[in-house]
Amino acid sequence: MRRLFPVTEETAAQAPAGSPEGETAGAHAAHGPGENREWSLAELAAAYAYPEPAPGAPRPWLRANMVSSLDGAAQHEGRSQPISSATDMRIFGTLRALADVVVVGAETVRQEGYRPARARAEFAGAREAAGQGPAPAIAVVSASLELDFTLPLFTSPLVPTLILTGAAAAPDRVAAAEKAGARVLIAGAGMGVEPARAVQALAGLGHTRLLTEGGPRLLGQLIAAEVLDELCLTVSPTLTAGSAQRIAGGPSVAVPHRFELVSLLEEDGFLFGRYRRP
Numbered sequence: 001m002r003r004l005f006p007v008t009e010e011t012a013a014q015a016p017a018g019s020p021e022g023e024t025a026g027a028h029a030a031h032g033p034g035e036n037r038e039w040s041l042a043e044l045a046a047a048y049a050y051p052e053p054a055p056g057a058p059r060p061w062l063r064a065n066m067v068s069s070l071d072g073a074a075q076h077e078g079r080s081q082p083i084s085s086a087t088d089m090r091i092f093g094t095l096r097a098l099a100d101v102v103v104v105g106a107e108t109v110r111q112e113g114y115r116p117a118r119a120r121a122e123f124a125g126a127r128e129a130a131g132q133g134p135a136p137a138i139a140v141v142s143a144s145l146e147l148d149f150t151l152p153l154f155t156s157p158l159v160p161t162l163i164l165t166g167a168a169a170a171p172d173r174v175a176a177a178e179k180a181g182a183r184v185l186i187a188g189a190g191m192g193v194e195p196a197r198a199v200q201a202l203a204g205l206g207h208t209r210l211l212t213e214g215g216p217r218l219l220g221q222l223i224a225a226e227v228l229d230e231l232c233l234t235v236s237p238t239l240t241a242g243s244a245q246r247i248a249g250g251p252s253v254a255v256p257h258r259f260e261l262v263s264l265l266e267e268d269g270f271l272f273g274r275y276r277r278p
Contacts, residue, residue: 062210103218137159
């Protein structure tokens with residue numbers, strides 16, 4: 001079964017003809033009797049488009065993209081790939097192609113073996129028209145800056161890698177990062193990074209279409225600081241048991257934050273949900 005579940009009848013009725021929100025099918029779209037085809041990248045890009053900026057200085061918009069098993073695991077044996085799918089990765093690539101910058105925690109960089117974002121010919125025209133570079137920058141959140149600066153993320157990025165850290169970061173580590181070609185942004189008064197300051201620091205460079213891919217500790221901090229605008233969540237039809245982290249960790253918030261469902265796609269048992277802050 002492959003389909004899109006409209007959020008409301010009103011949403012479906014208002015969607016332009018041919019738009020993903022107006023379809024009756026999902027990651028593979030059914031456009032007529034017996035017809036079942038894969039969505040094009042252009043259709044996925046339209047389905048996951050960032051909100052149109054208001055007049056004046058554009059407001060940063062921070063979305064997260066995460067995957068979870070049925071029993072709440074964000075990883076299996078330290079990595080998200082075992083609970084992912086081909087369509088999940090297709091959406092993953094589309095979200096990256098729409099973003100100005102991808103924000104990621106240092107531990108996720110270490111565990112997932114992060115590499116620089118690559119330019120994709122399919123999105124080159126759209127990125128140029130939006131005033132974006134050929135690929136999003138990667139922004140690593142790290143208090144200690146204990147990172148391997150010999151990794152391709154630092155030695156061969158298409159656009160310079162950014163590092164978000166606190167004002168009290170060790171000067172020798174800051175110097176090592178800058179020597180490796182990274183740009184260090186101060187986004188906290190102490191050792192750690194303050195989420196609101198991180199968002200503003202990135203916006204100060206003109207990066208207003210923000211995407212975070214975690215990990216769970218970073219996402220928990222963004223939620224607690226109330227700077228997360230949107231969550232794109234893949235629910236994987238898998239069970240892992242064990243003690244894997246949830247998609248967000250850290251201290252709980254005083255009152256649960258309610259988000260609104262924007263769209264829900266389904267393919268082969270995987271659910272691809274998009275939720276926004278009201």
